[in-house]
Each structure stands twice: as structure tokens, then as C-alpha cells.
Amino acid sequence: MRVGLFVTCLVDLVAPEVGVATARVLARAGHEVVFPEGQTCCGQPAFNSGYREEAATVLRSTLRALAAADVDAYVAPAGSCTTMVRTFAAGLLDDDPALAAVAPRLYELSEFLAEHGGELRGRVRRCSVAYHDSCHMLRELRLRGEPRAALARVDGVSLADWDEQRCCGFGGTFAVRSPELSVAMADEKLRTLGGADALCGADPSCLMHLRGRLEKLGVKTPVRHLAEILEEGTRP
Amino acid sequence: MTDLVREAGTRGAPASSLRDRERAALAGSGHLQVAIRRSTDNMDGRWRGLRESLPGAEELREAARSLRSAAITRLPELLGQLADNVEAAGGRVFFAADADEATGYITELAQRRGATRAVKAKSMVTEEIQLNARLAEVGVTAVETDLGEWAQQLDGEPPAHILGPALHKTQADWVRVLRPEGYEGGEDPDAMCAFARRTLRPRFLDADLGITGVNLAVASTGTLVMVTNEGNGRLTSGAPPVHVAVMGMERVVADWPEVDLLLALLGRAGSGVNFPTYVNCLTGPRRESELDGPEELHLVIVDNGRSKILGSPSQEALNCIRCGACLNACPVFRQIGGHAYGDVYSGPIGAVIVPLLSDGNHELSHASSLCGACWEACPVKIPLHELLLEGRAQHAGSERALWRAWARAWSSPRAFALTGAPAGLRPPQALVPPPFREWAKGRTLPRREGSTFRTRWARGEVLD
Numbered sequence: 001m002r003v004g005l006f007v008t009c010l011v012d013l014v015a016p017e018v019g020v021a022t023a024r025v026l027a028r029a030g031h032e033v034v035f036p037e038g039q040t041c042c043g044q045p046a047f048n049s050g051y052r053e054e055a056a057t058v059l060r061s062t063l064r065a066l067a068a069a070d071v072d073a074y075v076a077p078a079g080s081c082t083t084m085v086r087t088f089a090a091g092l093l094d095d096d097p098a099l100a101a102v103a104p105r106l107y108e109l110s111e112f113l114a115e116h117g118g119e120l121r122g123r124v125r126r127c128s129v130a131y132h133d134s135c136h137m138l139r140e141l142r143l144r145g146e147p148r149a150a151l152a153r154v155d156g157v158s159l160a161d162w163d164e165q166r167c168c169g170f171g172g173t174f175a176v177r178s179p180e181l182s183v184a185m186a187d188e189k190l191r192t193l194g195g196a197d198a199l200c201g202a203d204p205s206c207l208m209h210l211r212g213r214l215e216k217l218g219v220k221t222p223v224r225h226l227a228e229i230l231e232e233g234t235r236p
Numbered sequence: 237m238t239d240l241v242r243e244a245g246t247r248g249a250p251a252s253s254l255r256d257r258e259r260a261a262l263a264g265s266g267h268l269q270v271a272i273r274r275s276t277d278n279m280d281g282r283w284r285g286l287r288e289s290l291p292g293a294e295e296l297r298e299a300a301r302s303l304r305s306a307a308i309t310r311l312p313e314l315l316g317q318l319a320d321n322v323e324a325a326g327g328r329v330f331f332a333a334d335a336d337e338a339t340g341y342i343t344e345l346a347q348r349r350g351a352t353r354a355v356k357a358k359s360m361v362t363e364e365i366q367l368n369a370r371l372a373e374v375g376v377t378a379v380e381t382d383l384g385e386w387a388q389q390l391d392g393e394p395p396a397h398i399l400g401p402a403l404h405k406t407q408a409d410w411v412r413v414l415r416p417e418g419y420e421g422g423e424d425p426d427a428m429c430a431f432a433r434r435t436l437r438p439r440f441l442d443a444d445l446g447i448t449g450v451n452l453a454v455a456s457t458g459t460l461v462m463v464t465n466e467g468n469g470r471l472t473s474g475a476p477p478v479h480v481a482v483m484g485m486e487r488v489v490a491d492w493p494e495v496d497l498l499l500a501l502l503g504r505a506g507s508g509v510n511f512p513t514y515v516n517c518l519t520g521p522r523r524e525s526e527l528d529g530p531e532e533l534h535l536v537i538v539d540n541g542r543s544k545i546l547g548s549p550s551q552e553a554l555n556c557i558r559c560g561a562c563l564n565a566c567p568v569f570r571q572i573g574g575h576a577y578g579d580v581y582s583g584p585i586g587a588v589i590v591p592l593l594s595d596g597n598h599e600l601s602h603a604s605s606l607c608g609a610c611w612e613a614c615p616v617k618i619p620l621h622e623l624l625l626e627g628r629a630q631h632a633g634s635e636r637a638l639w640r641a642w643a644r645a646w647s648s649p650r651a652f653a654l655t656g657a658p659a660g661l662r663p664p665q666a667l668v669p670p671p672f673r674e675w676a677k678g679r680t681l682p683r684r685e686g687s688t689f690r691t692r693w694a695r696g697e698v699l700d
């Protein structure tokens with residue numbers, strides 16, 4: 001398939017390695033990957049703060065850029081931004097042709113691999129991974145098995161037992177409006193991390209928050225996006 | 237009493253900011269969090285287990301949602317029918333537009349009856365209208381008879397949870413609170429319970445007024461359905477000569493099949509039991525042929541801001557049956573507890589309805605990470621996280637200029653590309669813009685390694 005990457009603002013500006021890993025994994029699964037360059041952000045920061053018009057402005061411009069690409073599907077390495085387009089955007093943009101063109105074909109990465117991942121397989125050194133269920137992905141997109149199935153494509157990866165479903169406390173601008181609370185929420189979750197070799201998730205925003213907290217606490221457990229583990233495991 | 241607690245018992249805009257209250261709650265010894273975790277994990281875990289084991293739980297929640305929505309849509313009609321049927325059964329009905337009208341009616345009634353002693357079964361709406369304080373002003377002492385609520389009253393604290401008002405209290409707290417009442421035992425729940433029973437029993441028998449809430453009011457028969465875990469509701473409504481039932485106007489249902497479904501969900505979601513422990517269905521006061529029950533029954537139906545929600549995008553908030561499940565599931569409530577919300581209603585449902593009901597404390601809609609755990613737990617499937625977003629949008633404005641500038645920049649790919657900080661840079665604290673400074677207090681700032689994704693793509697560095 002010809003796949004358009006929706007890398008999301010955070011990956012583009014802060015964690016490009018996640019975008020690179022996503023593109024490579026998709027290519028290794030046999031897809032042709034393109035990057036529609038006019039894209040920026042899904043508008044979620046403003047939307048979650050209550051600024052709908054401003055969110056719509058940004059969302060519209062990204063959707064237009066995505067819709068202009070000649071692709072069969074879109075893939076984002078972020079459950080939350082996928083949710084924004086698939087679930088919340090409808091209440092924000094009336095009858096937007098770009099939304100109608102993109103939303104039904106936009107997949108979160110592990111969701112896409114579940115359907116179109118083919119025989120993609122790999123291996124890494126034995127590694128127990130604490131997978132973090134990000135909230136939008138779990139409750140809005142209902143993707144619980146898919147990211148775990150994606151990790152299962154990589155031999156050597158085992159799932160660690162921890163408080164996987166509790167909100168990490170990121171919550172978009174919540175993390176700066178209520179920083180102490182946000183950090184307390186992260187701490188409660190991170191306390192259950194135990195001896196896992198890595199913390200893994202499919203939402204770069206949660207991972208940025210959790211990584212920032214672990215670093216502040218001086219904990220060395222690496223924080224890795226699902227795409228990075230898949231990329232490492234499937235290197236040619 | 238701490239400031240946090242004092243503000244939680246009042247209505248309107250609290251003096252402190254939400255963030256200050258969060259900080260105050262987090263700065264404690266950690267006892268608060270331990271106590272909340274223990275009780276909410278227990279209740280949430282049981283409800284979760286029941287949801288998973290109950291065949292068709294999802295369909296039941298969906299059915300409850302549509303039944304509640306249908307009832308709220310017909311609210312004026314159903315309330316009219318309810319009032320007619322309560323009156324036909326011999327009760328009296330008063331529609332109170334606001335808290336003053338509601339408390340005014342009840343205090344006048346108390347004075348007319350020469351009442352000085354009242355017993356109360358736990359009711360959130362009476363907390364909302366500050367009934368106890370108004371009764372005290374006319375010389376009526378109201379004693380709470382729900383065990384947890386009684387402890388809160390003795391401690392001078394408002395309830396900290398819709399269903400478990402004292403769930404943040406440890407055994408040691410309980411002993412401290414009961415000591416001045418004459419309790420001499422130790423931290424043994426059974427002994428404390430027996431003491432409470434001994435102490436409260438005569439109060440029921442002496443009371444001039446019994447005041448309760450209403451869980452559901454059945455329009456078709458004029459029946460008030462009241463649920464308790466301790467049986468105190470039955471004594472409160474039945475022993476004193478006058479029963480005053482206070483209900484939020486949204487508590488009406490059309491007919492009995494709804495009661496059946498909603499009670500099954502209320503018990504499961506609220507306390508993790510298949511059916512609520514004590515259910516009282518009261519139709520009118522004592523009849524000629526009956527041995528007990530009150531001489532007078534007064535139903536006070538309280539609006540106090542609810543009709544403003546009707547017809548608004550937040551209407552579904554009125555579907556709430558006050559089970560408390562959303563509080564138990566909430567990762568924010570579990571950190572800060574009920575009092576930090578600055579109102580009698582706390583947790584996700586509090587963060588939704590307090591700004592709507594009181595037209596104040598708008599900040600509360602930000603007391604959520606929007607994780608949706610509340611929505612997942614709610615037995616009537618209220619999309620609380622979406623209503624929180626609605627609340628934020630309703631009161632957006634102070635940051636408008638900032639977001640407008642952001643939208644202008646980020647809707648242009650060229651300007652967007654310029655907003656990325658240079659690679660690998662972690663600017664000194666003083667140069668970090670304010671929102672990121674807040675971030676950086678408990679977390680390291682993210683640092684990009686190498687060029688942005690779009691730059692790498694343009695250079696052909698991305699694919700193998």
C-alpha cells in the first residue's frame with residue numbers, strides 16, 4: 001500500500017527518531033511510505049484547553065495537507081492524535097471534505113500493522129517491556145491487543161507486569177496547568193515499574209512526560225516508543 | 237479545619253486557585269492518598285469485576301443511558317406527574333427554584349411544627365443547599381445518621397465523596413472523632429459501629445423531623461425510592477412525625493422498569509453489590525390503616541441551576557444517578573481527594589456540574605487529564621470527559637490571544653518548522669518560557685537529537 005505518514009507535531013519537533021522508526025517499519029512491512037509535507041499538528045493542545053476555533057484552524061490545515069497526498073492509508077505513531085482526527089474532529093469541523101477523506105483511512109501504527117503488517121517479524125536481545133496503555137488509545141480507539149500484538153512480532157520481547165492502564169498524568173496542557181498533580185500521577189504509575197528493562201508506549205506525549213519524570217528521579221530505565229522497538233528488531 | 241476543607245463546604249468561587257488546592261492536598265503526609273486508594277480501589281475493583289462478569293453489562297449501561305436521557309427530555313412533564321401523584325398519596329410538594337427557596341420552605345415547616353431536633357440520612361442535595369446551617373439558624377439541630385456522614389459532621393468537615401463521605405478517614409481518625417461523643421474503645425470497626433448505633437438510636441426516636449434525599453422518584457406512582465447501606469434511611473423517614481424528602485429535579489423516572497435497571501446499576505457501580513442493601517419505596521405519609529410512618533410527607537424538588545443545564549450541550553450531566561463510580565475510577569480524585577475540588581460535589585461529575593450549577597469555580601473543568609476512566613466506569617455512560625471539554629470551551633477566553641497566535645503559526649508549515657528549538661538544546665531555566673518552566677519543575681525538558689523529522693525527510697535520511 002501507499003501510506004502517508006502523519007508524524008504529529010511532537011514527533012516532528014521533539015522526537016524525530018520515532019518518525020524515522022515508524023517510516024522504516026512501514027517500509028519493511030512492504031509499504032511505500034510518503035510524507036505529506038504541509039502537515040503540522042492535529043490541534044489537540046488548543047482543543048483540550050477549550051479553544052475550539054483555534055484548534056480547528058490548525059487541524060484543518062493539517063487535514064488539507066494530508067488529503068492532498070495520493071495514498072491508500074495514513075498512519076500516525078500516536079494514539080491520541082489519531083483519536084483527535086477520528087473521534088473529536090467531527091464535532092469541530094462540519095462537513096469538511098479533507099476530514100472525510102482522511103479520518104476513515106487514518107490508523108494508529110499498531111492498528112495498521114494488525115491489518116497490514118504482513119509477515120513483519122524481528123528479534124531483539126531478551127527484554128521485558130512495560131507497555132503503557134495511553135488513555136485515548138485504550139478507551140476511544142479501543143486498541144489494547146494491537147500494540148501488544150505488534151510487540152509480539154519481535155522475538156525476545158516479553159511484557160512486564162505493571163500498572164499498565166492507569167493514566168500517566170500527562171493530559172496535554174494539564175501537565176503544565178497542574179504540574180504537581182501531573183507528576184504525582186506519573187509517580188504512582190512509575191512506582192510499579194519494577195525491574196522492567198524498558199517502558200514502552202504508542203503515544204509520544206505520554207512518553208515525553210514519563211521519560212522526563214524518570215530522568216528527574218534519576219531512574220535509568222529507557223523509555224521507547226513502540227515503533228523504535230519494532231525498528232530495532234526488524235533491522236535488515 | 238484546614239482552608240481546603242472549609243472551602244469544600246461552601247458554594248461559589250473558592251478563594252484559592254485549583255492549583256493551590258491541588259498542591260495543598262499533595263503536600264500532606266500521604267495519609268489522604270493511602271486512605272483514598274484503599275477504599276476507591278476496593279469499590280472500583282468490585283465494579284470492574286462485575287462489569288466483566290455480568291453478561292451484557294455494556295448493553296445494560298447503554299439501555300440505562302437512553303432511559304435516563306429520555307426521562308430528562310421529558311422532565312417538565314414527568315415532574316408534573318410526580319407532583320400530582322405524590323399529592324394524591326397525601327404528600328405535599330414544593331418546587332424550589334434555588335437553595336434559599338428550598339431551605340426557606342424547610343425552616344418554615346420546622347418552625348410551624350415547633351421542631352428543634354432533626355435526623356438526616358445522607359443526601360448530597362441537602363449539602364448543596366447548605367440545609368444544616370440554615371436549620372441551625374432557626375434552632376434546629378440536625379444529626380447526620382449515615383455513619384460516614386456523622387463522622388464528617390462531628391469533625392466539622394463536608395463529605396469528601398458522594399457515596400463514602402468519610403472514605404479519607406483512617407481508623408485512628410474515627411477514634412479521634414468519636415472520643416468526644418463518649419466512645420472508649422479502640423480502632424475496632426465493629427465496636428465503633430455498635431457505639432454509633434447506641435448513640436444514634438435515641439436520636440431517631442426523639443426527632444421532630446426526618447430529612448432524606450431521594451435516589452429516584454417514580455412519576456407514575458408518586459413513589460420516592462431511597463437507597464442506603466445502613467438502613468438509617470428507613471428510620472429517618474419512618475420514625476419522626478414529619479418526613480422531608482429533598483431531591484434534585486433530575487431524579488425523576490417515568491416508571492418502575494427504569495427503577496429496576498437503575499437500582500441494579502447503582503448498587504453495582506456504587507458499592508460493588510448486586511443490589512443496594514436497603515431500598516425504601518415510599519408512597520405518601522402514613523395511611524389510616526398503617527402502624528408507622530410519618531404524619532406528614534413533604535417533597536422538596538430543587539432546581540438550583542439544573543434547569544439551565546436542560547437543553548444545553550451538557551444536558552447529559554443531568555442523567556447522573558450519583559453512584560460515585562466516576563470518583564472511584566478517577567486518577568485525579570485519587571491524588572487530591574474530594575475537598576480539593578472546593579465544593580460539595582467532587583470528582584469528574586463534580587468537575588462537570590459544579591461550574592454549571594453554581595456558575596462559578598469554572599476552573600474545575602481543568603481538574604482532569606481527560607483520561608476517560610470516569611466514562612468507562614459510569615453506569616449510565618455519561619461522556620464526562622467530553623462534558624469537561626465542553627466546560628473548558630464554555631469558559632475559554634483568558635488565553636485567547638495566545639492560542640490565536642499559536643494557531644496562526646501552526647497552520648503554516650513554514651512558521652511551524654521554525655518553532656522547533658535547535659537540536660540538542662536545553663536552554664537554561666531562566667530562558668525557558670513559563671509553561672515549560674512549570675513542566676520542568678518535576679520533569680526534565682525534552683531535548684531533540686538531530687534535525688526535525690521534516691528536515692530529515694527532505695534530506696532523504698529517513699528510509700533505509
Ligand code: SF4
Nearest residue numbers: 556557559560562614
Ligand atoms: S457521573 Fe456516572 S459514575 Fe459519576 S456519579 Fe454520576 S452516575 Fe455515577
